Amino acid sequence: FYSKIKKLPNVVLVSPSENNKDLIEKSIGVITLTSTVGMEAALLGKPVYVLGDVFYEYHPLCQKIRSFEELREVVHRDLIQGRKVENLQLVNDQFVISYFKSSIPGDFMEALKSNDSNDYKEICKQIKNIFYKIKKT
Numbered sequence: 001f002y003s004k005i006k007k008l009p010n011v012v013l014v015s016p017s018e019n020n021k022d023l024i025e026k027s028i029g030v031i032t033l034t035s036t037v038g039m040e041a042a043l044l045g046k047p048v049y050v051l052g053d054v055f056y057e058y059h060p061l062c063q064k065i066r067s068f069e070e071l072r073e074v075v076h077r078d079l080i081q082g083r084k085v086e087n088l089q090l091v092n093d094q095f096v097i098s099y100f101k102s103s104i105p106g107d108f109m110e111a112l113k114s115n116d117s118n119d120y121k122e123i124c125k126q127i128k129n130i131f132y133k134i135k136k137t
Contacts, residue, residue, distance in 0.1 A: 043092050047083045059095050060085045
């Protein structure tokens with residue numbers, strides 16, 4: 001499988017132990033299905049082409065892609081025209097703060113422990129509040 005992938009033009013396989021930030025900084029952009037590497041790339045100022053549904057797809061450097069033909073066209077356009085965001089630090093600050101404000105406190109790893117400290121009643125209450133607000137608007 002990997003031998004076939006390595007034979008594709010412009011494809012380089014890297015070790016999982018490589019530093020994501022270094023790879024992203026050296027890249028022109030990132031194509032991803034749903035990986036948080038896409039979010040890291042957007043925050044680092046790189047264009048991101050998202051093939052799946054992700055929470056960060058509204059970042060101005062992310063573009064939702066619906067087909068491989070669209071991917072080809074958009075990447076080609078961006079290579080020629082470029083894609084930048086003015087005031088990237090401000091945009092990133094707003095993005096991260098908005099994401100944080102819409103998050104619900106909890107710890108996935110705690111759920112695996114016998115002394116789980118998650119407050120599931122509060123988490124459910126907050127989720128219901130979010131859905132109720134969405135339903136009203």
